Amino acid sequence: MRERYDVVVVGAGPSGAVCAEMLAARGASVLVVDKKRPGWHKPCGGGIPESMFRPWQIPLSLGFEAASVRVVDVRQRLLRAPLRYRTVYRNRFDEYLAEKAVRAGAEVVYDAMLLDVQRDGAGFAVRTSQGACEARYLVGADGCMSTVRRKLFPEQLPESSCALAIEHWYRVPHGITTLDFYVEPEILGTGYAYVFPKDREILVIGVAGLGMDKPRTVLERLLELPRYRQLTRGAPVEATHGARIPYRHLSRLRDGRLLLLGDAAGLNTPIVFAGLPIALLSGRLAGEALGEAIASGSDAPLERYSLATLRPMSPGFEVCHAFYDHLLTDGRVPSFARIARSFLTRPHKLPRVLLIHRSLARLVDGLDLARMAALAR
Numbered sequence: 001m002r003e004r005y006d007v008v009v010v011g012a013g014p015s016g017a018v019c020a021e022m023l024a025a026r027g028a029s030v031l032v033v034d035k036k037r038p039g040w041h042k043p044c045g046g047g048i049p050e051s052m053f054r055p056w057q058i059p060l061s062l063g064f065e066a067a068s069v070r071v072v073d074v075r076q077r078l079l080r081a082p083l084r085y086r087t088v089y090r091n092r093f094d095e096y097l098a099e100k101a102v103r104a105g106a107e108v109v110y111d112a113m114l115l116d117v118q119r120d121g122a123g124f125a126v127r128t129s130q131g132a133c134e135a136r137y138l139v140g141a142d143g144c145m146s147t148v149r150r151k152l153f154p155e156q157l158p159e160s161s162c163a164l165a166i167e168h169w170y171r172v173p174h175g176i177t178t179l180d181f182y183v184e185p186e187i188l189g190t191g192y193a194y195v196f197p198k199d200r201e202i203l204v205i206g207v208a209g210l211g212m213d214k215p216r217t218v219l220e221r222l223l224e225l226p227r228y229r230q231l232t233r234g235a236p237v238e239a240t241h242g243a244r245i246p247y248r249h250l251s252r253l254r255d256g257r258l259l260l261l262g263d264a265a266g267l268n269t270p271i272v273f274a275g276l277p278i279a280l281l282s283g284r285l286a287g288e289a290l291g292e293a294i295a296s297g298s299d300a301p302l303e304r305y306s307l308a309t310l311r312p313m314s315p316g317f318e319v320c321h322a323f324y325d326h327l328l329t330d331g332r333v334p335s336f337a338r339i340a341r342s343f344l345t346r347p348h349k350l351p352r353v354l355l356i357h358r359s360l361a362r363l364v365d366g367l368d369l370a371r372m373a374a375l376a377r
């Protein structure tokens with residue numbers, strides 16, 4: 001660790017690693033600190049649209065192929081949406097992205113917990129469990145419970161706007177090659193259950209929802225149902241992971257020379273909780289804006305790191321937020337026409353918007369909308 005850096009990034013998850021790579025490739029000096037040790041697995045189903053792999057130069061071999069998404073709705077009807085996904089092991093995925101940042105010239109230090117951070121003139125004084133340094137710019141990419149946000153950002157994510165998700169991993173030959181969502185309102189209320197294959201041997205069964213008390217108990221209750229018992233066939237639980245997921249994002253992503261990325265800024269998708277695409281996109285946009293600011297000696301390019309620029313980059317993010325906002329104001333599923341309105345200038349996106357709309361409509365049918373609305377207030 002040196003004494004000074006152009007940028008310190010807290011968090012070597014997908015958003016932080018991509019941001020660091022962008023910055024280092026533009027000649028900035030970058031330090032990434034992360035409290036995790038290599039091999040640690042961020043609690044996550046790891047489902048990512050296959051279409052993101054090539055443009056992000058991520059080898060397809062890092063992900064297990066899931067040819068479609070299926071929703072078993074409240075009436076036990078099956079909807080199959082031809083959305084191609086891959087599931088990743090988050091330790092391998094995150095370390096691959098961090099390694100790319102190192103190859104571009106960033107310094108990545110693991111087992112380095114952020115202990116304190118303060119504004120220091122125009123920059124920041126950063127203290128970690130592995131040493132202290134100064135930075136001209138600071139990036140908080142440290143997840144939903146972000147220490148950077150809590151210490152320095154003027155706006156916070158209320159606990160009620162964070163969902164909880166917990167999952168069991170089973171080692172069982174399963175033959176599943178789809179991402180499956182089950183609507184279980186009697187047990188889950190505001191959320192759903194998911195069944196994702198990690199590979200041919202490991203099957204993940206999880207639950208995610210808002211305002212869930214005792215999520216482990218909820219998951220155990222769910223697993224007593226015959227449709228899940230049939231999947232696990234008595235195999236013991238190999239591992240259990242759980243964490244918070246933001247449901248709502250902050251009203252802005254930046255405060256001067258401090259930028260928040262991914263979950264730290266609440267950037268996630270309500271209802272489906274697919275935060276990886278927007279985390280990657282926020283890392284790229286922030287890295288480009290910061291790189292330009294450092295190269296030009298002016299902070300004006302940082303203006304581009306905003307919700308207004310980011311939102312249209314991810315149709316999934318845009319559609320889920322529009323759908324959720326309409327759902328809360330109207331108390332019922334918004335029509336496709338309403339959701340598609342902002343895509344009329346991007347007609348090539350409409351087939352994907354239609355698939356996402358249909359899947360969301362099935363996922364929320366039967367959910368406790370009154371409770372969702374109360375929690376959102």
Ligand SMILES: Cc1cc2nc3c(=O)[nH]c(=O)nc-3n(C[C@H](O)[C@H](O)[C@H](O)COP(=O)(O)OP(=O)(O)OC[C@H]3O[C@@H](n4cnc5c(N)ncnc54)[C@H](O)[C@@H]3O)c2cc1C
Nearest residue numbers: 011013015035044045046047114142143262263274275276
């Ligand atoms: C159970 C579960 C299942 C999910 N499934 C999916 C899915 O299938 N698909 C999908 O798209 N999204 C999924 N998500 C959401 C997804 O995991 C997140 O949106 C995504 O990881 C956000 O990336 P990030 O880079 O913003 O933050 P993170 O991936 O959370 O990375 C933050 C990093 O910061 C580090 N850190 C935190 N605090 C400190 C500190 N004080 N000092 C130093 N380092 C620190 C952490 O160790 C971590 O490496 C799921 C989430 C959960 C909880």
